[in-house]
Amino acid sequence: MQVRRRQRLFPSRLCPCCVVVLSLFSASTGRAATAGSGDVEFNDAFLRQPGGGKLDVSRFNEGNVPLPGTYRADLQVNGAWLGMAEISLRQAGNDARNVQPCFDRMLVERARVDVTRLPAQSADRLAHAAMGACMTLPELVPGASAVFDNGELRLDLSVPQSFLSRSARGYVDPRYWDEGVNAARLAYNANVYHTESTGVSSTQGYLGLNAGVNIGPWRFRHYGSLSYDAVAGNRYQSVQTSLQRSITPMRSQLVVGDAFTDGAMFDSFGFRGVQLATDDRMLPESQRGYAPTVRGIANSNARVQVRQNGNLIYETTVAPGSFEIDDLYATGYGGDLEVLVTEADGSVHAFFVPYAPVVNALRPGVWRYSVTSGQYRNTGVQSTPLFVQATVQHGISNLLTGYGGWLAAQGYFSFVLGMAMNTRYGAFGADATHASTRLASQPDRSGQSVRVSYSKLVSPTRTNVTLAAYRYSTSGFLNFAEAVATRSLDDPNAAPVPGAVRRGRLQLTISQGMPAGYGNVYLSGSTQDYWNRRGRDTQYQAGYNNSYKRVSYGISAARQINLGTARWENRVMLTVGIPLGRSPHAPYAMTSLQQDSAGVMGIQESLTGTLGADSNVTYGLNASHSSGRGTVTNSVAANAGYVSPIATLTANASRGNQYSQYGAGVSGGIVAYAGGVTFTSALGDTVAIVEAADATGARVANTNGLRLDPWGHAVVPNLMPFSRNPIEIDPKGLPLDVELRSTLQQVAPTSGAVVHVRFDTGKGGRAAILRVRTPDGTPLPFGTEVFDADGNLAGTVGQDGRLLARGLTRDAGVLTAKWGPLQADTCAFRYALPASAGNPGRALPRADGVCGDLASAVVSMKRIHPDAQGAQ
Structure with a gap:
C-alpha cells in the first residue's frame, strides 16, 4: 500500500476494531491508490451488510481529512521542529476531501525558506497570497510539499535544501522563543541532622532557598541558605540576589545585583553590581553551563556540604559508601568546589573538585564578551572594593581564537592576553596575566602568571579530557581575590600577611571509556606548590567501573584532608553489586571493602530498592564493620525516600559503637501563576x-x-x-x-x-456505550458514523451495533446515524443516560437505542424530555 507520508488512514475517533478490520481488508486486496495523490482505496467486499447492501467506506480513502479553518499547530520542516504557527486550511474546489494549507510570505519565511532564491513566478504568487489568495507550498517553492497531520496537529513540510536559509542544526528562530507567563516560584531543600557521640550531642539544620518572580522578560532571583547549629545558633547567608533578563539582539544576559564573573580568563569571584555578558546558550548546539560532578566516599550516613568562593551552595545527606552529586547549579565558570564530609561520629573530611572553564576556542567569526562593574563580594573578607572587568574573545579562523581582558580596582590592576588553537589534536590554550597590587605597609607586589590548558574528546579511544591545565605564577603575582585579602589585612601595625603564595598548579579532569565490556575510568584532581612554604598539596578522586552480566563492580580512590587531625588521608574502596531478582523493583545488594592510609579496614553491606508504580519510594539498609588502630567498630544504618506529587521526603538513621544519628529532609518547589x-x-x-x-x-x-x-x-x-x-x-x-x-x-x-x-481536553461532555438497532432488531451496519445535533462526529459503530459515543453534552438527546450517501442510509435514535454524578468516572453508562425516522425520534424525545437536544 502506498500512502502519503505521515498520513493517517483512519479518523482518530474510529474504534480500534474498525481500524484493524479495515487495515486487514485493505492490505489483503492490494488495491492501493496512486502515489501521486496519496489516496487509498479500500475493498468493501468483506463489509457486506445484511440483505446484500454495501457499506460506504469512501470517506476513509483520504485518511483523516481536516475541516477548513485556522489551526495552531507545530511547524516541522524536513523533520526539524521550528515552533508553533497559525495554519489556515481551505477547501480546494468543490471536493470536500481536498483541504490544503495556505501559505503567505510570513509562513514561507518562517519555514526558513530564503525567498530571494525562489523563481520569479513565486514572487507574483506571494503577491497574490498577500491579497488573500490561498497559495499552496508547491506553487511557491518548486519541489516542496506540505502535509497537515490532523491527529497530531502538525504541519510537515518537505523543502529542497537549495531553497532553505543557511542555519546551524538545532536552530530555533529567536522570534519563537517563549518568555513565559508572569509567575512566582520557590525551590527549597531542607534537612536536619542530629548526632550523639561520646556523650556529646549536636544538631544541625539547613534550608536552601531559590526564590524568584517572573514579570515578562525580567527574572528576579534570590539564592540563600539558613543554617542552624545548636551551639552557634541560626545564620542566614545570601548567596545571590539578582534581577536579570535576556537581551536577544545582543545574544546576551543582563544581570543586576549579585552574581559571579565567568572565570574564563580571570579567576571567578562574586560581585554586586551590573554585568552584561554573552549567553552561549542562545547559539544552536551551544555548550551549556558547566558544573562538575562531585564524587566521594562516606563511612556512614554523612552530611555533605559543597562550598564555592566561601558560599554554601549545596548540602545533602548521603548513605554509607561512594556517593556522586551531579545536579549542582552552574553558579560560575571558575572557583574550585570545597567538599566537606561530616561523618555520623563527628569526624570531618574535606577535598576539592577542580572547577574551571574549558579552553576558550570559538567558531570562526563568533564574538564573546563580558563587562562587569560593581563591588567585590566574598563572605571571607570585610573589604568590598569597587572594580571594573572586561573580557572579549573572537574566533579568528578555524584554527585560532584570540582573547584578552583587564580588571581594575582600587590598588589593583591586571590584564591578560591569550590565544586558543582548535586543532585535530584537541584545543590548546595559552595566556599570560600581569597583575600589580599596591600595599600600604608592605612593598608593592607585581608579577605574572602563565597558563597552558588543553581539552579534547578522542573519539577512537573514547578519551574525554575535559580540562588539563598548568599555571605558573611568579612570587609577586596575586589574583584579585588574593589581592583583596592581602589589602584588607594591610596596615602599618599588622604583621606580614600569612598564608601560602601559589607557585605552580596542575589540574586534570579526564574520563576514559574502555573497549566494549571493559568498563570506564575517571580521574579528577589537582596538585600545587607554593613560594613561601615547602611541600605540595595533592588531592584526587579516581575510579574504575565495569559490569559482567548482571554483576557490577568498581574500584575508587580518593585523597582528602581530615580536618580534625589536619592530615591528608588516602582511601581505596572496592565495590561489587548484584540485583536480587529480575523484576523492576528487585532489591540491589552492594558489598564494599574499604581501607585508608592509616590501616583501618572496613566492610559494608547495603541493600537498596524502589517501590510503587512510578518507583517513587526508595529505601536502603546498611551494615558495616571496621577494624584498625586498635579499635573495632560496628554500625547499622537505614534511609528512605518518597517522591510525592508535591514534595520529596527523605529520612535516615544510623547507630554505631559510640554514636547514633538520625535525620530527615524535604525538598520541592512551588509555582504560582x-x-x-x-x-x-x-x-x-x-x-x-x-x-x-x-x-x-x-x-x-x-x-x-x-x-x-x-x-x-x-x-x-x-x-x-x-x-x-x-x-x-x-x-x-x-x-x-x-x-x-x-x-x-x-x-x-x-x-x-x-x-x-x-492541552485541550475537547469540548467536554459525557461518554457512553450505546447499542443501536433498527426497528426490526438488526444492528446498525459496522462502520456507521454517528453525529450529534451540531454535526460533530460522536463515534463509529463497531460489532453488534455497539457504539462508544463521546462529547454528549446532555443526559438525553437524539443522535443521527449515517452509513451511505443516500437518504435511506440515514436514521436517528434517541438516548437517555442516568443522571451524571458531576465527576468524570471510569465506569461508562450504557443505553440502548432504536434507529428510525428522524422526525419521529425528535418528537418522541421532546415528549419525554422537553429540553432535550434535537437532531440535525
Whole structure:
C-alpha cells in the first residue's frame, strides 16, 4: 500500500476494531491508490451488510481529512521542529476531501525558506497570497510539499535544501522563543541532622532557598541558605540576589545585583553590581553551563556540604559508601568546589573538585564578551572594593581564537592576553596575566602568571579530557581575590600577611571509556606548590567501573584532608553489586571493602530498592564493620525516600559503637501563576506548567513519576533554554470521557521562563456505550458514523451495533446515524443516560437505542424530555 507520508488512514475517533478490520481488508486486496495523490482505496467486499447492501467506506480513502479553518499547530520542516504557527486550511474546489494549507510570505519565511532564491513566478504568487489568495507550498517553492497531520496537529513540510536559509542544526528562530507567563516560584531543600557521640550531642539544620518572580522578560532571583547549629545558633547567608533578563539582539544576559564573573580568563569571584555578558546558550548546539560532578566516599550516613568562593551552595545527606552529586547549579565558570564530609561520629573530611572553564576556542567569526562593574563580594573578607572587568574573545579562523581582558580596582590592576588553537589534536590554550597590587605597609607586589590548558574528546579511544591545565605564577603575582585579602589585612601595625603564595598548579579532569565490556575510568584532581612554604598539596578522586552480566563492580580512590587531625588521608574502596531478582523493583545488594592510609579496614553491606508504580519510594539498609588502630567498630544504618506529587521526603538513621544519628529532609518547589498554585517535587531554573482540565492522574512523560494533580496541573522541572523541548502527556489510564485533542507540544523557553502549556481536553461532555438497532432488531451496519445535533462526529459503530459515543453534552438527546450517501442510509435514535454524578468516572453508562425516522425520534424525545437536544 502506498500512502502519503505521515498520513493517517483512519479518523482518530474510529474504534480500534474498525481500524484493524479495515487495515486487514485493505492490505489483503492490494488495491492501493496512486502515489501521486496519496489516496487509498479500500475493498468493501468483506463489509457486506445484511440483505446484500454495501457499506460506504469512501470517506476513509483520504485518511483523516481536516475541516477548513485556522489551526495552531507545530511547524516541522524536513523533520526539524521550528515552533508553533497559525495554519489556515481551505477547501480546494468543490471536493470536500481536498483541504490544503495556505501559505503567505510570513509562513514561507518562517519555514526558513530564503525567498530571494525562489523563481520569479513565486514572487507574483506571494503577491497574490498577500491579497488573500490561498497559495499552496508547491506553487511557491518548486519541489516542496506540505502535509497537515490532523491527529497530531502538525504541519510537515518537505523543502529542497537549495531553497532553505543557511542555519546551524538545532536552530530555533529567536522570534519563537517563549518568555513565559508572569509567575512566582520557590525551590527549597531542607534537612536536619542530629548526632550523639561520646556523650556529646549536636544538631544541625539547613534550608536552601531559590526564590524568584517572573514579570515578562525580567527574572528576579534570590539564592540563600539558613543554617542552624545548636551551639552557634541560626545564620542566614545570601548567596545571590539578582534581577536579570535576556537581551536577544545582543545574544546576551543582563544581570543586576549579585552574581559571579565567568572565570574564563580571570579567576571567578562574586560581585554586586551590573554585568552584561554573552549567553552561549542562545547559539544552536551551544555548550551549556558547566558544573562538575562531585564524587566521594562516606563511612556512614554523612552530611555533605559543597562550598564555592566561601558560599554554601549545596548540602545533602548521603548513605554509607561512594556517593556522586551531579545536579549542582552552574553558579560560575571558575572557583574550585570545597567538599566537606561530616561523618555520623563527628569526624570531618574535606577535598576539592577542580572547577574551571574549558579552553576558550570559538567558531570562526563568533564574538564573546563580558563587562562587569560593581563591588567585590566574598563572605571571607570585610573589604568590598569597587572594580571594573572586561573580557572579549573572537574566533579568528578555524584554527585560532584570540582573547584578552583587564580588571581594575582600587590598588589593583591586571590584564591578560591569550590565544586558543582548535586543532585535530584537541584545543590548546595559552595566556599570560600581569597583575600589580599596591600595599600600604608592605612593598608593592607585581608579577605574572602563565597558563597552558588543553581539552579534547578522542573519539577512537573514547578519551574525554575535559580540562588539563598548568599555571605558573611568579612570587609577586596575586589574583584579585588574593589581592583583596592581602589589602584588607594591610596596615602599618599588622604583621606580614600569612598564608601560602601559589607557585605552580596542575589540574586534570579526564574520563576514559574502555573497549566494549571493559568498563570506564575517571580521574579528577589537582596538585600545587607554593613560594613561601615547602611541600605540595595533592588531592584526587579516581575510579574504575565495569559490569559482567548482571554483576557490577568498581574500584575508587580518593585523597582528602581530615580536618580534625589536619592530615591528608588516602582511601581505596572496592565495590561489587548484584540485583536480587529480575523484576523492576528487585532489591540491589552492594558489598564494599574499604581501607585508608592509616590501616583501618572496613566492610559494608547495603541493600537498596524502589517501590510503587512510578518507583517513587526508595529505601536502603546498611551494615558495616571496621577494624584498625586498635579499635573495632560496628554500625547499622537505614534511609528512605518518597517522591510525592508535591514534595520529596527523605529520612535516615544510623547507630554505631559510640554514636547514633538520625535525620530527615524535604525538598520541592512551588509555582504560582494566574491559573493557580502548583506544587512539585523538584523545580529547576526553566520550567513548564502543564495544564489539562479533567486529566487528573495522567502521566507527563518528561519526568519519571510526574503526573497531573487533582486540578489537572503539573510542573516539568527542567527545560533547556532557547532550545526545543517536547512536552508529552501519556493518556493511558484516563477516564474514557476525557479526550486529549493532542498529546505532544513543543516549547522553546528563554532562560528562567515559566512557560504555560495547555492541552485541550475537547469540548467536554459525557461518554457512553450505546447499542443501536433498527426497528426490526438488526444492528446498525459496522462502520456507521454517528453525529450529534451540531454535526460533530460522536463515534463509529463497531460489532453488534455497539457504539462508544463521546462529547454528549446532555443526559438525553437524539443522535443521527449515517452509513451511505443516500437518504435511506440515514436514521436517528434517541438516548437517555442516568443522571451524571458531576465527576468524570471510569465506569461508562450504557443505553440502548432504536434507529428510525428522524422526525419521529425528535418528537418522541421532546415528549419525554422537553429540553432535550434535537437532531440535525
